[in-house]
Amino acid sequence: MPADPVSEIEILAYVDGELDLGRRLAVEQHLAACPRAAARVMADLGAQTALRLAQPAFDPREAGLADAAARLSAMLARPPRAPMPFFSRRRAGVAAVTVAGLATVVAFVPKGATASPPAYVSSAVMAFQTGLIRAGMHSQRADATFDPADVQRSTNIRVPTLPDGWQVTDVQLIPSDEGPALQIMVHTSDARVVSIFAVRSSVTAPAKPIATRYGGASVAYWRHGEMAYALTGLDAPDALDLAAEDLADNRLS
Structure with missing residues (x-):
């Protein structure tokens, strides 16, 4: 039975770490097949991590976002297996470029941003x-x-x-x-x-x-x-x- 399609709300929840394991896997499989969506999610994860690192009251428990980014990077860089013909070599190349740009994304901190946005x-x-x-x-x-x-x-x-x-x-x-x-x-x-x-x-x-x-x-x-x-x-x-x-x-x- 095919899995339920991944919604935009679930992608937002994935970035926030609020999905159960089953739906996290569905989102990650969706991102593996869609480098453009994966690039946006990685930018979200990297920017969130950068903002938290910039805050004096950074909570180490929030570091799960960085772990999620690392897992996604490893998954995208992994060569496609035979049962996944939809993940072409061209897409794999795009994903590799996306992974290489993660360091630049993580370094982003909005100009003029305060340590914490208003409540x-x-x-x-x-x-x-x-x-x-x-x-x-x-x-x-x-x-x-x-x-x-x-x-x-x-x-x-x-x-x-x-x-x-x-x-x-x-x-x-x-x-x-x-x-x-x-x-x-x-x-x-x-x-x-x-x-x-x-x-x-x-x-x-x-x-x-x-x-x-x-x-x-x-x-x-x-x-x-x-x-x-x-x-x-x-x-x-x-x-x-x-x-x-x-x-x-x-x-x-």
């Missing part, structure tokens, strides 16, 4: 991951209706005007440690899926967006007056940072 970033990433799950569930109806004036009247939350071509697909008011927060799932003009998280908070955050990897996703965070924002997605931090800067420069609705 609300964790809520923003969780909201993004939940939004991805909602999008794949027929029983969870997405609500694309977004009235900035109504939101501001009810919650005093303001969000930047969306760039041209960005389409709202779901809007939710959710609880957070900072109080009620607004989460907006968006399809960008180039068909990327991102989440905008906005909450009134006194937490320290930069006025100009800073992008990093957190919890298996990329997140750019900043503040404007009493509002704290985060833009979360699956792109590399530098790509998300450009989108966040575009968003942060827009006037508040």
Whole structure:
């Protein structure tokens, strides 16, 4: 019986070390057959390890991420066995180049990043991951209706005007440690899926967006007056940072 297909959520959970052994094996077999996906996962693992190494309070128990990266590297570099005709020599070569670039990935630390992102970033990433799950569930109806004036009247939350071509697909008011927060799932003009998280908070955050990897996703965070924002997605931090800067420069609705 063929194994269940690997979902994007399971790949995120794999990076976070939250899968059981059976599904971890399924994800690793999927990555062995798809060097592009493997390269992205290895970048996620390497960036997470680099950020943890940069933190003074680095917990050695988190080193399992580095072990996972090493296992994935060894698996990709191993010559394919006969029962795996889908793993061609060309793909094996791409995988080898990916493995060779791991040292560069691990050395990445976002410019201007603090030792630890603000606490609300964790809520923003969780909201993004939940939004991805909602999008794949027929029983969870997405609500694309977004009235900035109504939101501001009810919650005093303001969000930047969306760039041209960005389409709202779901809007939710959710609880957070900072109080009620607004989460907006968006399809960008180039068909990327991102989440905008906005909450009134006194937490320290930069006025100009800073992008990093957190919890298996990329997140750019900043503040404007009493509002704290985060833009979360699956792109590399530098790509998300450009989108966040575009968003942060827009006037508040």
